[in-house]
Every structure is written in structure tokens, then in C-alpha cells.
Amino acid sequence: MEPLGFFEIWAGVIGRFWPVWLGLAIIMGGSAIFKRRLGLYGRLYDSNVGMIGLGLVLFWVLTAIFPDVIATFDPIEQFAAIKRKPPGTIETSTGVAAYFGGDNLGRDLFSRMVHGAQFVLTVAPAATLVAYMVGISLGLPAGYFGQRMDAVLTFIANLVLAFPVILLFYLLVTPGVRETAIPNVMSGVFFAFPIIFFGVLFYSRYYARPRLLAIQMAVTVILGAWLYAGLVFDADPLRIVSLEPNELNIFAAVVFASSPGVFRIVRGLAMDIKTRDYVAAAQTRGESAWYIMLWEILPNARGPLIVDACLRIGYTTILLGTLGFFGLGLAPESPDWGSMINQTRGFIRIAPTIVLPQTIALAMLVLGLNLLADGLREQSLKD
Amino acid sequence: MLAFIARRMGVMLATMLALTFAVFTLVNLEPNLRKLALEQNNNRMTSEAVDSWLEAKGYRRPLVVRYGEWLGNTLTGELGHSTRFRKPVVDILPERLGYTGILAFWVMATMVPGALIIGVLAGMREGSKTDRSLSVLSIATTATPEYVSGIIFTVIFASWLGLLKGVATAGDISFVNFTLPVMTMSLYGMGYIARMTRASMAEVMTSQYIRTARLKGLSFGAIVVKHALRNALIAPFTVIMLQFPWLLTGVVIVEKLFNYKGFGWLLVEAADNNDIDLLLACSIVSVAVVIVTQLISDIGYAYLNPRIRVR
Numbered sequence: 001m002e003p004l005g006f007f008e009i010w011a012g013v014i015g016r017f018w019p020v021w022l023g024l025a026i027i028m029g030g031s032a033i034f035k036r037r038l039g040l041y042g043r044l045y046d047s048n049v050g051m052i053g054l055g056l057v058l059f060w061v062l063t064a065i066f067p068d069v070i071a072t073f074d075p076i077e078q079f080a081a082i083k084r085k086p087p088g089t090i091e092t093s094t095g096v097a098a099y100f101g102g103d104n105l106g107r108d109l110f111s112r113m114v115h116g117a118q119f120v121l122t123v124a125p126a127a128t129l130v131a132y133m134v135g136i137s138l139g140l141p142a143g144y145f146g147q148r149m150d151a152v153l154t155f156i157a158n159l160v161l162a163f164p165v166i167l168l169f170y171l172l173v174t175p176g177v178r179e180t181a182i183p184n185v186m187s188g189v190f191f192a193f194p195i196i197f198f199g200v201l202f203y204s205r206y207y208a209r210p211r212l213l214a215i216q217m218a219v220t221v222i223l224g225a226w227l228y229a230g231l232v233f234d235a236d237p238l239r240i241v242s243l244e245p246n247e248l249n250i251f252a253a254v255v256f257a258s259s260p261g262v263f264r265i266v267r268g269l270a271m272d273i274k275t276r277d278y279v280a281a282a283q284t285r286g287e288s289a290w291y292i293m294l295w296e297i298l299p300n301a302r303g304p305l306i307v308d309a310c311l312r313i314g315y316t317t318i319l320l321g322t323l324g325f326f327g328l329g330l331a332p333e334s335p336d337w338g339s340m341i342n343q344t345r346g347f348i349r350i351a352p353t354i355v356l357p358q359t360i361a362l363a364m365l366v367l368g369l370n371l372l373a374d375g376l377r378e379q380s381l382k383d
Numbered sequence: 384m385l386a387f388i389a390r391r392m393g394v395m396l397a398t399m400l401a402l403t404f405a406v407f408t409l410v411n412l413e414p415n416l417r418k419l420a421l422e423q424n425n426n427r428m429t430s431e432a433v434d435s436w437l438e439a440k441g442y443r444r445p446l447v448v449r450y451g452e453w454l455g456n457t458l459t460g461e462l463g464h465s466t467r468f469r470k471p472v473v474d475i476l477p478e479r480l481g482y483t484g485i486l487a488f489w490v491m492a493t494m495v496p497g498a499l500i501i502g503v504l505a506g507m508r509e510g511s512k513t514d515r516s517l518s519v520l521s522i523a524t525t526a527t528p529e530y531v532s533g534i535i536f537t538v539i540f541a542s543w544l545g546l547l548k549g550v551a552t553a554g555d556i557s558f559v560n561f562t563l564p565v566m567t568m569s570l571y572g573m574g575y576i577a578r579m580t581r582a583s584m585a586e587v588m589t590s591q592y593i594r595t596a597r598l599k600g601l602s603f604g605a606i607v608v609k610h611a612l613r614n615a616l617i618a619p620f621t622v623i624m625l626q627f628p629w630l631l632t633g634v635v636i637v638e639k640l641f642n643y644k645g646f647g648w649l650l651v652e653a654a655d656n657n658d659i660d661l662l663l664a665c666s667i668v669s670v671a672v673v674i675v676t677q678l679i680s681d682i683g684y685a686y687l688n689p690r691i692r693v694r
Contacts, residue, residue, distance in 0.1 A: 049519065155394075159401055162677065164669045166632040170654040171406065171666075176414035318528045322636065325530045326651070338530075345534055345640070348549065352542035359531045367526040374522055 004088035004097050013099050013110065016070050023062040028055065040306075043379040050375015056368025060361075063114055064121040071111035072096050075335040078106040086351045101354040103344050112335040113357045119336045120365065123247075124316040127254040128309060133193045134255065135262025137200075140293040142263070143270025154267070157260035165257055165319065166326075172253045173329040178245050186252040188232045190259075195224035204291040250329045254319055258312060265308055269301040276300075303380045307373045314369035321362050337362045384685075391681055395674050402674075406666040407450050410659055416442050418657050422466065457667065463660030467652055472664045475649065480668065483634055483645035485556065486564060490630065494569035495576065495623055502580025502619065507607050509585040518581065524574030529636040533567040537640075551643040564641045568633045572626050576619055583618040587611045617687050624680030628673040 004012065014021075028051075035042035044050040063070060073079070073096070081092045082102030090097050091108070100109040142150040160168075177183060202216040230241030231248070243251065273279065274297060282292045324330050324338020332339070340358040348355055420433045428436070437443055456463070462472035505517035524532075540563060541549040548560040587593065588611055596606045635647035642648075646665070653661035 155397075159398055159405075162398055162402060162628070162670065162673050164628050164631040164673060166635045167406075167650070167666055167669055170650070170662075171409040174654075176412050176418065176657075177409070179414040180412055182412075314526065321528060321530065322632075325636065326639070341530055341534065348534070348537055348542055352538040355534055356538060359534050363527050363531045363535075366528070367523055370522045370526045371519075374518075 003086070003090060004099075006088075009088045009097070009099050012097060016072065016099075016110075017063070019066040019069050020059055020062040023065075024055065024058055027058060040376065040380060043382070044372075044375050047375045047378055049371050050379060053368045053371025053373070053375055056364055057372055060117045060365045060368070061121060064117040067115045067118050071108075071114045072099070073108035073111040075112045075115040076107060076333045079108070080106050082106055082108060084347055084350060084354070087353055100357040101351060103340070103354065104347065109340070109344070109354060109357055112340055113337070113361050115335040116337045116340060116358065116361065117365075119334065120317055120320060120362075123251065123254070123320060124313050127251055128258065128313045128316050130190055130194065130251075131255045131259040131262050131312070132305075132309065133197050134190055134259040135264075136266050136298065137193050137197050138259075139263040139266025140270050140297065141289075143267040144274050144289065144293050144297065146271070150267070153263065157263045160256065160260040161264075166322070168257055169253060169319075169323060169326070169328055172256070173249055173323060178249050183245070183249040183252045184232060186256060187248055190252065190255045191228050191232055195220060195228065198224070200290050201294050204288055205295055244331075246329050246331065250320070250323060253329075254316055257319065258316060261312065262308070265304065266301070269304060270297050273297045273300055307377045307380070310369050310373035310376065314366040314373075317362065317366050317369070387685065388682055391678055395678050398674055399670065402670045403454070403667055404450055406663065406670070407453060408446060410662055410666070411442075411446065411449070415657055415659065419466070419659060422657065453663070457664075462664045465653075465658055465661040467656040467658040467661060472661050475661070476646075476664055476668070479644065479646045479649045482643070483638070483647060486568075486634065486637075486643065486645060487630055489561070489565045490568045490572075490633075493565060494573050494626075497569065498573045498576035499580055499616070499619065501573070501577040503584050503607070503612065503615065505577070506581035506584025506615070507588060507603075507611065509588065514581070518578070521574035521577040521581075524570050525578070526574075527571065529567050529571050529633050530640060532570055533563070533637060533640045536563055536567055549641065551641040564637045564643055567640070568630070568637050571633060572629060576622055576626065579622040580615065580619045584611065584615040587615040590614075617684070620687060621680045621684050624676050624683065627676040631669050631672060 028045075031038060031042065032045050035045045044054055073091070073094075079091050079093065079098075079102065082089050082098040083106035084104055085098065085102050087099060087101045088097060089101060098108045098110065100113065103109055103112070138153055142153045171177075172182075198220045199217065202213060202220065206213040206216065226236065226238075227241055230236030231243055234242050234245075234248075236242055270293070274292075278300075279292055279296055282296050287296075320336065321338035321341070324334075324336045324340070325342045327339065327342055330336055330339050337358045341355065341362075344355040344358070416437055417433055420436045421428055424432075424436065434443075441449070460473065462476070464470075465472050465475055468475055501517050501521065505514045505521075508514060527535075537549040540547040546559075547562050549563060551560045551564050593606060593610060596610050597603075601609075631647075634645065635650055637643070638645050638647035639651055646668070649661070650665040650669070652658070653665055
């Protein structure tokens with residue numbers, strides 16, 4: 001059969017993304033109408049840069065939610081007819097076109113790219129979230145108390161930051177490390193932080209209201225223990241939460257690499273905000289140190305932290321791509337963008353176009369997150 | 384100033400020791416040692432034989448003792464033997480470092496002036512059309528990692544236009560085969576430095592002495608060149624020095640992408656082949672580069688900025 005032409009390919013691709021267009025229209029159209037009532041998020045619609053960024057990010061988020069509707073093939077199934085074929089080749093046994101061609105094992109690149117969005121958009125935000133818990137739990141006391149504690153924590157953070165990222169990954173994400181207990185110990189430490197964080201958060205404010213506190217503590221401990229068991233020990237009794245050893249390894253390494261950065265920014269913000277009058281007022285009222293840190297300082301540091309989180313998710317996406325590019329830790333069949341780039345780049349000479357979809361997808365997402373961060377920063381400064 | 388430098392040197396040494404110990408521990412993990420034993424003996428070995436081989440070679444002594452020994456050897460210039468290249472590490476490393484040095488030089492030589500020009504142009508009139516478009520441009524470059532831009536450039540310039548080559552040979556560089564790696568690397572860092580320069584420039588342009596200069600009737604060009612530029616370039620200096628750690632990661636990616644056999648390529652080879660001595664040597668070089676540049680940036684910043692009084 002004749003391969004599809006340029007316009008037929010793009011018409012087909014745009015058609016396949018219909019759930020995304022629909023979702024984008026509903027979310028962005030709806031938000032634009034009610035933007036005056038939506039606070040900072042609503043004000044994003046006043047800045048072109050922020051709106052473009054939000055659009056790009058939402059595009060991939062929606063793709064990650066509906067990969068099975070959008071993709072034309074199974075991302076790991078192999079078809080001989082589209083092996084290393086340029087975009088638009090028809091897969092003969094099913095009669096469906098491989099819009100972006102096939103890779104060296106005959107897997108459809110369009111479907112892999114679509115499914116790759118799901119991997120990136122679950123791991124990157126999750127790792128960033130855990131890194132934030134670690135960074136906040138350590139950065140707030142370092143900035144608020146200062147002195148000895150600050151000196152020690154800052155030294156440790158600088159140690160990790162002085163490590164070239166690539167060397168860190170080559171030492172930490174290897175089959176050899178997975179045979180030892182290092183990934184489990186690391187993730188065991190990191191995943192303890194969210195539980196401690198929420199525990200202290202609720203206790204410091206509601207310790208005088210035991211019944212409310214009991215409910216909050218019970219929810220924190222049960223949810224935390226369940227996730228902890230599933231993620232760290234792969235022993236979830238309900239078999240819902242589980243991580244492969246290599247995924248756990250990647251997750252621990254990524255959190256390890258990005259939490260010192262969060263620590264630094266939180267520490268700086270805490271040092272700045274602790275001199276404000278409302279902190280002095282809380283101190284005079286006799287509030288506990290953790291109440292002041294978590295309920296006075298943290299909410300007032302949210303602006304810069306939200307902007308930084310957007311940038312950091314983008315940076316984590318780049319890190320995950322780097323891991324895939326070097327073939328570190330990820331399973332060979334995993335449809336993540338970095339591995340796809342690595343697997344297809346050898347065929348630049350045969351069919352230059354087959355390496356482009358996943359590279360452009362990654363760049364689009366990271367660019368979207370960066371533009372979104374820029375838009376948010378611009379709008380939050382207008383206050 | 385001397386006390387300040389001495390204190391910084393002390394912190395640097397402590398960092399260096401902690402990091403090299405961490406690297407040493409991770410490289411000498413039990414699975415890696417067993418793999419090494421099997422590789423050295425043609426893979427035919429029982430578990431007991433592996434243990435006795437490791438015992439005989441001294442790999443079973445306490446880690447701290449072995450670290451001390453390794454540290455002593457390293458300080459005297461004895462870096463061990465590479466199992467991948469079957470040569471002493473000392474014979475391999477300098478050559479590869481030289482190739483990467485050439486690459487890094489050209490990256491810096493194109494990236495720094497480019498970034499400073501973009502940053503100054505954008506920051507001297509904050510909020511103008513030029514500022515906005517240059518800012519978006521620099522966001523775009525920071526959002527494009529080397530393995531993305533490198534591939535896009537290769538497809539455009541090597542596959543479609545046929546102007547440049549997608550493979551760079553170490554030791555035999557020319558415009559045709561060296562442009563793509565340099566372009567790829569400098570573009571990624573350029574956006575970041577440009578944004579820092581822009582922020583610093585924009586801040587300087589709102590300061591009192593610039594207003595004074597304008598009120599006494601100086602032309603805009605003279606204000607920018609004579610009054611703003613010098614003060615605006617202090618902050619980017621730190622950022623530029625701190626680009627070196629990033630440059631290392633970039634070097635590894637770009638050298639793999641363009642098959643340029645420099646230091647980054649060597650590090651990947653060492654890590655992929657479980658070459659313990661070589662990997663340790665590569666690690667210590669990269670860690671040293673990072674820490675020394677941090678030290679220079681700290682001291683340079685204190686020296687350049689008269690508002691910081693060093694006790």
C-alpha cells in the first residue's frame with residue numbers, strides 16, 4: 001500500500017488527538033470565562049507566555065490521561081512491516097498507518113510517544129513532590145533556626161550539588177546498586193519525609209483539638225504506611241501500589257539529585273520571611289517553632305515555590321530523558337522519551353524523521369513548563 | 384581576604400574528601416567487585432573462587448583502609464590500571480582530557496560572549512519588544528537539553544542540508560565536524576547565563592547612579608557601556624563559573640551523541656565496563672573541576688564586588 005503523504009499524516013495525527021483538543025477547549029475555554037474568580041491561575045490567561053505554556057503542559061497532561069484512546073498501536077508490540085520505516089507507512093496486517101514510522105524493532109513511534117507522556121508525567125511530578133517534602137522539612141528549620149543545624153545541612157546539600165549529575169546517575173542507577181539495599185534505604189528515608197511532614201503539619205496546629213487531630217493523624221499514618229509499604233518494600237497488601245526495582249532506583253536517584261536544590265530555595269525563603277512582623281507576632285503569642293514554620297512562613301513562601309516547582313518538574317523531565325538516553329535503569333521496552341531517542345538516533349542517516357517526534361515531544365513539555373513558570377512569576381509579581 | 388580564602392580552602396578539602404569517599408564506596412560495591420573478579424578470570428569461577436580471588440587481591444580489607452591507600456596513591460600520581468584499555472590510567476586520561484578541553488574552550492568562547500550580548504540587549508530596556516522576544520528565546524534554549532537540540536541540529540544541518548557532519552573525530556577537528564557539538568552545548572547554557580545577565584542588567588538600570596548619568600545628559604549608549612555594564616557583569620561571573628559542573632554533564636551527553644572520544648566518552652566507557660580504577664580517576668577529575676570552579680567563583684565574587692567586605 002502507498003504510504004501516507006505529509007498532509008494525510010498530520011490530518012491523521014491531529015484527528016487522533018481529539019480527546020486532547022476537547023479537553024483543552026473545555027478547560028481553557030471555561031477558565032478563560034471565569035478567569036476573574038480563579039486567582040493566580042486565572043490571571044495566567046492575561047499573559048500570552050503563561051497561556052502558551054499552560055496550553056503545552058495541558059496538552060501532554062491530557063495525552064497522559066488518555067493514551068489508549070489516542071495511540072493507534074500497542075506501544076511494545078512489534079510489527080515487521082514498519083521496522084525502521086519512514087512516517088506514514090501502512091502496517092499491512094492491520095491496515096493502520098504508522099504516523100511517525102517505526103523503530104528498529106518495528107514498534108509504532110506515534111503510539112510509543114503517546115504512552116511515553118504517561119511515564120514522564122507520573123514520575124517527574126511525583127519525584128518533584130517528594131523532593132519538595134524533603135527540601136521543605138529540612139530547609140525550613142535550617143533557615144529558621146540557623147546556626148549549627150543550618151551549617152551541617154547546608155554542607156550536606158552542597159556536597160550533593162557538587163556532584164556532577166551524570167556521574168551521580170552512573171554510580172547510583174546501575175544493576176550493581178540494585179543488588180544492594182541502597183535504593184531501598186534511600187527511598188525509605190525519602191518517603192518517610194511526607195509522613196513526618198503531614199504529621200507535624202497537623203500536630204502543630206491542632207494539638208489542642210484532640211478529636212480532629214486523631215482523625216488527621218489516623219488518615220496520615222494509614223495512607224502513609226500503605227504507600228510506604230507499597231513503594232519501598234513492594235509489599236502493598238492490596239497490590240495496587242508497586243514499583244519495579246529499577247523504577248525505585250530511578251525514583252530514589254532523581255529525588256536525591258533534586259532535593260538539595262529545593263532545600264536551598266526553601267532555606268533562603270525562610271531566612272527572608274522570618275524577619276517579618278507576622279512572624280514576630282506569632283512568636284509573641286507563644287506559638288511553637290514548627291507552627292510558625294509550617295503555618296506562617298510556608299504559606300507566605302508559596303509564590304516562589306510554585307514557580308520553582310514548575311521549573312523543577314521540567315528539569316526532572318530532562319533528567320529522566322538523560323537516564324533514558326544513556327540507557328540507565330529503564331527497561332529496554334519502556335516507552336519513555338529518553339530511551340526512544342537513544343534507540344532511534346542511530347538511524348538518522350536512514351530516516352532522519354523517525355528520531356524527531358520524541359525529541360520534539362520532550363522539548364515541547366519542558367518548554368511548556370518553563371513558559372508556565374515564567375507566566376506565573378510575571379503574574380504573581382503584579383500584586 | 385587571606386583568612387577568607389583559607390576558610391574556603393578548608394571547606395573545599397572537606398567536600399573533596401567526603402565526595403571521593405562516597406564515589407569510592409559506590410564504585411567498590413560488592414556486586415561490582417564480583418563482576419570484576421569474573422571479568423578478570425574469563426567468567427569461569429565458582430562463588431568460593433571469587434571470594435578467594437578478592438581476598439588475595441586485597442579487596443576484602445576494610446573500606447576505610449583501602450580508601451586511605453587509594454588516596455595516598457592518587458596524591459602521588461599513581462592512578463591504577465584500566466581493565467578496559469589494558470593500560471595505566473595515567474597514560475589514557477590526559478589525552479582525553481585534552482580533547483575535552485578543546486571542546487570546552489570553544490563552547491565557552493561562543494557561549495559567554497553570545498549570552499552576555501543577549502542579556503545586556505534584553506536587560507537595558509526592560510519590558511521592551513527586544514527584551515520580551517530575547518527572554519522567550521532564552522527560555523526556549525534552557526528548555527532544550529543537549530540530546531534534543533543535538534539531534535534536531537543533526538537532522539537539519541547534516542541530514543537535510545548536508546552542510547555539517549554529525550560525527551566529530553577527536554584530534555582531527557574542523558569547522559565541518561566540530562560546529563554541531565559546540566553549537567549544541569553552547570546553546571543550552573547560553574539561555575541561562577543570558578537570563579542572569581538580563582536580570583542583573585535590569586536591576587542596575589533602575590539604580591540611582593544610572594538616573595544621575597542620564598540627568599547629566601549622557602547618551603543612552605554611553606550610559607550602558609560606561610556605567611551599567613561593569614556593575615551588571617558581576618553576578619553573571621559567578622553564574623559562568625558555576626556552569627562548569629553543568630558543562631561536565633553536557634560534555635558526557637554531547638560526546639556520546641557525536642561520538643567524540645574525549646573525557647565524557649571515557650567516563651561512559653569506564654562506567655559501562657565496570658573499570659574501577661578508571662572510573663575513580665574520572666570521578667575525582669570531575670569532582671575536582673566542580674569544586675575548584677566553585678572556589679574561584681566565591682573568591683572572584685568577593686574580589687569583584689566592593690560591597691562585600693570579607694572579614
